[in-house]
Amino acid sequence: MHTYIPYGAYWSTPFARWQGSLSHLHSMEFLAHTAKSELARRNIDPGVFDFAALGITMIQHHAFYGLPWVTAMMGIEHLPGPTVNQVCATGARLVATGVGEMAAGNSEVALLMSGDRTSNAAQVYYPAPHAPGGAGVTENVMFDNFMDDPFAKCAMVDTAENVARKFGITTEEQHDVALYRHEQYQAALADDRAFQKRFMADSFDVPDAKFRKTVTTLRGDEGVYPTSADKMAGLKPMRPGGTVTYAGQTHPADGNAALVMTKTAERARDLSPVRDGPLVRVLATGSGREDPAFMPAAPILAAKQALQRAGLEMTQIDVIKSHNPFAVNDIAFARAFQLDWKSMNNFGSSLIWGHPQGPTGLRAIIEMIEELELRGGGYGLFQGCAAGDSGMAVIIEVR
Structure with missing residues (x-):
């Protein structure tokens, strides 16, 4: 069974580098604030939804209440749903959750939303009354987990080094990818950000923490800094004898994104804010898990599964977007499928515009839809890795 995304019924806030202009906002309250406004701007009645799902990875105050709190803040008090x-x-x-709900007959129209704030990550204390002295364990939810996979026993950058060794990837290659991805991102900023304006507000008003007044206005992403080959050449690898520098990886960020999904093409056309827009179908999703400490290679497995489920070959894919926390990701993926990595990630990727975690993939999928529309349709593949050496892929057709 295929599901559909009403063309134009999706959005993303600008992504702001951590500790930037979005760092004061509770991510769940901010997500509700944004979604309510964006639905109204598209004349989509919140009452049409019979299912919603929230994606959040960085806990916030009262995050325990999850999706029902977010929808209640939006005035959709009847709408339950999971937190993912x-x-x-x-x-x-x-996306896979929405597809599953519709395949099970549980939903006709779904709202899939994600918001995260890597800034000011929670500091958690876990009591341990039976430990010596009764002392518990403390954790910085973001940094401690970036630096220590409890199963693979390494930091995330170590997984990138492992994949670099496996595929024979050098620092110079990683810097070439990073420079080229910066160039691709400039295409999204051309003509006064014409590409980004397809799914992102021209001027985004940032509210105060109580959502009563505007404290600043963002015109596009915040914290994307210009770079050059000379700047990169002066950087040393993070690990002695390694290859990955700060230039070859993304930066933490804050933001949110969302999209609408429907069970039928007819409903998708009804809810599209763009008259006579293209039809967007979700064809397949896939997932995979690599050997311990080889996280950046996991999307290869996920993409193979998604392609098989969609009945497609990689040669039939017109647009590829990736969540690439490391430049290593794109090089390894391209080599696995005999691709030119320059053909991937037109108009930008998370390597450049940053990584708020939960919303990152949704924004990439949205950009993929818009790129497919610009080229007159075709098949798109999104793929990305995740903690625990896992990866996921989504295949979409625009026609």
């Missing part, structure tokens, strides 16, 4: 966390693959997992 597959870390960096949360966006793709939300």
Whole structure:
């Protein structure tokens, strides 16, 4: 069974580098604030939804209440639903969740939303009364988990180094990818951000923490800094004898994104805010898990599964977007499928515009839809890795 995304019934806030202009906002309250406004801007009645799912990976105050709190803040008090966390693959997992609900006959129109704030990550204390002295364990939810996979016993950057060794990827290659991805991102900013304006507000008003007044206005992403080959050449690898520098990886960010999904093409056309827009079908999703400590290679397995489920070959894919926390991701993926990595990630990727985690994949999928529309239709593949050496992929057709 195929599901549909009404063309134009999706959005993303700008992504702001952590500790930037969005760092004061509770991510769930901010998500509700944004979604309510964006639905109104598209003349979509919130009452049409019979299912919703929330993706969040960085806990916030009262996050225990999950999706029902977010929809209640939007005035959709009748709408329950799950809260989903597959870390960096949360966006793709939300799409798979919506597909599953519709296949089971549980939903006709769904709202899939994700918001995260990596800024000011929670500091958690876990009591341990039976430990010596009764001392518990403390954790910085973001940094401690980035630096220590409890099963693979390594930091995320170590997984990138492992994949770099496996595929013979050098620092110079990673820097070439990063420079080229910066160039691709400039295409999204051309003509006064014409591409980004397809799914992102021209001027985004940032509210105060109580959502009563505007404290600043963002015109596009915040914290994407220009770079050059000379700047990159002066960077040393993070690990002695390694290859991955700070230039070859993404930065934490804050933001949110969402999309609408329907069970039928007719409903998708009805809810599309664009008259006579293209038909967007979700053809398949896939997932995979790599050997311990080889996280950046996991999307290869996920993409193979999604392609098989869709009945497609990689040669039939017109647009590829990736969540690439490391430049290593794109090089390894391209080599696995005999691709030119320059053909991937037109108009940008998370390597450049940042990684708020939950919303990252949703934004990439939205950009993929818009790129497919610009080229007159075709097949698109999104793929990305996630903590626990896992990965997910989504295949979409625009026609």
